[in-house]
Amino acid sequence: MDININNISKSFGEKRVLRDFSANIHKGKINCIMGPSGCGKTTLLNILMGFLEPDSGTVTGVPEKKSAVFQEDRLVESFSAVSNVRMVCGKDVSVDTVKQHLVLIGIEEKSMHVPVSQLSGGMKRRVAIVRAILADSEIIFMDEPFKGLDTGTKHTVIEYVKSNTTGKTVVVVTHYAEEVQMLEGSLIRMEMAQDNLA
Amino acid sequence: MAALIVWQTAAVIIDSPLLLATPLTVAHTLIRLCAEAEFWQSIGFSLVRIMSGFLLALAAGIVLAAAAGRFRIVEVLLNPYMTAVKSIPVASFIVLCLIWLSSRSLSVFVAFLIVLPVVYANVLHGIRSTDRKLLEMAYLFRMKWWKKLSYIYIPQLKPYLISACSVAIGMSWKAGVAAELIGIPEGSIGEKLYEAKVYLSTGQLFAWTVVIVIISVLCEKIFNYALNAVFKPR
Numbered sequence: 318m319d320i321n322i323n324n325i326s327k328s329f330g331e332k333r334v335l336r337d338f339s340a341n342i343h344k345g346k347i348n349c350i351m352g353p354s355g356c357g358k359t360t361l362l363n364i365l366m367g368f369l370e371p372d373s374g375t376v377t378g379v380p381e382k383k384s385a386v387f388q389e390d391r392l393v394e395s396f397s398a399v400s401n402v403r404m405v406c407g408k409d410v411s412v413d414t415v416k417q418h419l420v421l422i423g424i425e426e427k428s429m430h431v432p433v434s435q436l437s438g439g440m441k442r443r444v445a446i447v448r449a450i451l452a453d454s455e456i457i458f459m460d461e462p463f464k465g466l467d468t469g470t471k472h473t474v475i476e477y478v479k480s481n482t483t484g485k486t487v488v489v490v491t492h493y494a495e496e497v498q499m500l501e502g503s504l505i506r507m508e509m510a511q512d513n514l515a
Numbered sequence: 516m517a518a519l520i521v522w523q524t525a526a527v528i529i530d531s532p533l534l535l536a537t538p539l540t541v542a543h544t545l546i547r548l549c550a551e552a553e554f555w556q557s558i559g560f561s562l563v564r565i566m567s568g569f570l571l572a573l574a575a576g577i578v579l580a581a582a583a584g585r586f587r588i589v590e591v592l593l594n595p596y597m598t599a600v601k602s603i604p605v606a607s608f609i610v611l612c613l614i615w616l617s618s619r620s621l622s623v624f625v626a627f628l629i630v631l632p633v634v635y636a637n638v639l640h641g642i643r644s645t646d647r648k649l650l651e652m653a654y655l656f657r658m659k660w661w662k663k664l665s666y667i668y669i670p671q672l673k674p675y676l677i678s679a680c681s682v683a684i685g686m687s688w689k690a691g692v693a694a695e696l697i698g699i700p701e702g703s704i705g706e707k708l709y710e711a712k713v714y715l716s717t718g719q720l721f722a723w724t725v726v727i728v729i730i731s732v733l734c735e736k737i738f739n740y741a742l743n744a745v746f747k748p749r
Binding site: 384387 | 648649651652655656657658662666667670
């Protein structure tokens with residue numbers, strides 16, 4: 318079943334972020350959300366993830382099992398890349414599987430076992446992506462997942478995401494049409510809520 | 516080294532072993548005491564009791580802080596008791612405990628009461644400071660409670676726990692020995708200090724004080740090492 322977002326609105330104090338926004342997120346597909354900064358993309362993701370309630374409107378069909386790449390990675394800095402991935406996985410995901418995925422995304426063996434606090438921003442991002450992919454989930458939310466990655470790495474990571482999310486619903490927030498094209502995802506455009514227009 | 520020189524100089528100037536023993540006298544007394552079985556028995560007696568009080572308070576403090584962190588009502592209910600325990604003079608507790616308990620268990624109880632509010636306050640502060648964004652992540656990924664405990668709470672609480680233990684171990688020794696000095700349980704360090712006072716043996720008083728400082732520092736180091744080893748990130 319698709320996810321139906323029906324006329325949702327959300328305000329923070331006086332500031333209205335979403336106004337009567339509606340969209341349809343296709344099940345088992347990559348769905349890309351694009352829009353200008355401040356149009357409420359992250360707020361929409363937070364509503365879909367269950368962290369926020371809309372002031373009005375409804376969201377239906379969001380699966381129970383979720384995973385995410387947050388805007389700020391949200392890794393446990395004192396643990397290694399392998400541990401950060403393993404902590405959200407079940408017993409069926411072995412250490413070897415985690416390592417294989419980290420290699421696929423361009424993380425070398427020597428970087429897998431040091432605390433992630435010692436990794437670069439781009440490497441942390443990739444660890445967060447592997448964590449979201451390997452977690453037992455039906456839907457993956459990705460908030461600007463390729464931010465901070467160089468062009469070559471971005472291509473590798475996008476290919477990795479495409480080939481490892483078959484059958485899963487993926488919601489990607491991005492600013493770049495190029496990423497939407499590479500992901501071959503369906504596009505949901507967001508505009509600034511009317512009250513926020515200068 | 517500088518402190519030893521100042522101490523020696525002051526002792527030579529004062530020139531009264533009753534008022535201020537020299538470092539050499541203290542060293543001689545310590546060497547003599549080390550050869551006596553009673554010395555080690557006294558250390559064992561106080562060590563077991565004071566550290567038992569400390570460990571019991573550590574466990575109780577963590578459990579109570581976890582409950583207070585989870586349920587606001589527990590924090591509200593505990594607050595007046597913790598404030599009272601922190602404010603009541605140690606001497607009042609000691610006298611009260613002497614009425615309630617035998618002098619042999621006095622240091623356990625006093626160490627417990629002194630350490631409990633320190634551990635409770637630090638751990639609760641640590642729980643309150645836990646990164647909300649990581650907890651949201653754990654919620655979204657449906658992490659099991661024991662994974663949340665070992666991967667999120669414990670790493671975040673570790674510095675608070677180490678800080679609490681560093682302060683609390685020293686405090687437990689100060690209060691525990693003070694309790695023994697008043698209660699004078701047979702075979703304790705407090706009894707030895709009392710004897711030093713009665714016989715005006717300043718050298719022995721200084722020697723036992725040095726011993727207390729060494730044991731307290733050693734306990735702190737060993738405990739911090741153990742905490743770091745047990746909660747080592749993987």
